[in-house]
Amino acid sequence: MSWLLEPFEYEFMQRAILVCVLIGFTNGFLGAFIVIRRLALTADALSHSLLPGLAVAAIFIGLNPAGLLLGGLVAAVIVAVGGQLITRSSRIKDETAIASLYVIAFALGVILIRFAKVKVDLDGFLFGNILGVANSDIGISLATCAITLSTLLILQRPLLLTLFESSVARSQGVPVQALLTTLMVLIVLAMLASLQAVGVLLSLGLLILPAATMYLLSDSYQAMSWGGAALGVTGAVLGLMISFRANIPSGPAIVMVLGAAFLGALLFSPKYGIVIRALRPRHLHKESLDRWKTS
């Protein structure tokens, strides 16, 4: 019992756990919308493109959370919009355009971050350092989570229409393009909220893995979003505990816990699990057995 409770005695751990609950819930909930729209790779691109924005913000405003938020958002928007522009104006397809842009942005970010006035911990940016969470970070996490969740809940119906079949949605008068843009902005917000905990590179795991796991377990998008949120909270808090005990970085620990859940669902999901399906007896109808019995 003390193993479980001891971390809560430290103030930095209390802060870290609070942040984990917030970002785990938000990312897990949002992830459902990304997985069903097959936007995982776009989200990955956005996560990488945050880095130059963060670097520029660090250079000009210092390591101020609001500045980082703005910088990251602007950089991600430039990559997303730039990808659209390249797709429309050349024969390059969208995934190639976005991939080209984000890898350039990422390289630029790594270079720029050397020029920041304040000393920036690149490892912390890339992989997260949740024990360094300050009170102001909690405010930012709380705000971004509140914005993301309330937007998703309010726009849930038109978003689902859009994600399921965008041409039908448009014929019903749903503003498809505006909704997809909103979704992109929400992805960036959620990633920025989880920056401190899991870093730029691993934030994708917190976003995608809970929803991917639920996608293997259920056939309802409600179950995917709420279940993903629950799984995100569990994974983030459990990962944090393990990182505290085993003295490993929090980001990888959280992603590994979520990864284990994903692997478990992949193999043992009652309906879609690989092992479960292989173990299931081959279905032969009794009548067909009677008729074609070979003996």
Next chain:
Amino acid sequence: MSHHLVIKDLTVSFNRVPAIHHINLTLGCSSCVGLLGPNGAGKSTLLKSIAGLLPLETGQIEFRSHQEETNDPPGRSIAYVPQRESVDWDFPVTVRGLVEMGRYPALGLWKTFRAEDHQIVNEALEVMDLREYADRQISALSGGQQQRVFLARAWAQQAAIYLLDEPCTGLDRNARRAFISTLHTLRSAGKLIITSHHELGDVPDIFDHVILINGELVACGETATTFTPENTERTFAMKAFSGHSKEEVTSRRHTS
């Protein structure tokens, strides 16, 4: 209740090259209309422009009904049913969930599902003969059932005009018959159904009206008087007036 779909001087272009030219036609309710023409004639373009998915170069599309005063947004009276291949059938939703989506435009962002919404959804499942499949995930349906799910969703939307893009593609004889009879059920319920179709053999069995197009309108009217060998021959043999080169048009005619 009487509806009219009036299309006036409609031209739709892709990259400045018109795909359909100056089309004028009027269609009434309680009608099952076949949209016929060779490949590349602009059948999908016409359907999509009625659905409001494409910008119009010239002309307008009007929908008039006795209930015009209700101020329904136009998006709700028209239901576009996409080609089956363009849908992600692994989407985590059941048949009932998909049909419930038809209520979303009427409910907007805030209104909750009420008893009457559930009743409309149940009615839609009933009409489309999908009651026993209501709790299935949508990939666990046959091709004909998948088509009917979209019709059920359109019913739940209480649409008056149904636009279907090649719904019979890939359906076998039995599924096709079942599907055609649901189209006729819709017609009896006062709906206007416009269906693009490329097989000419069964046209008289399915449609009471036909539209023959090939870039421009060739003929439009009752099947008995309009779907004549002369009109059909003219539609399929004529050179589509478009910005395409001559070879393209000729080769297109061979494939159809």
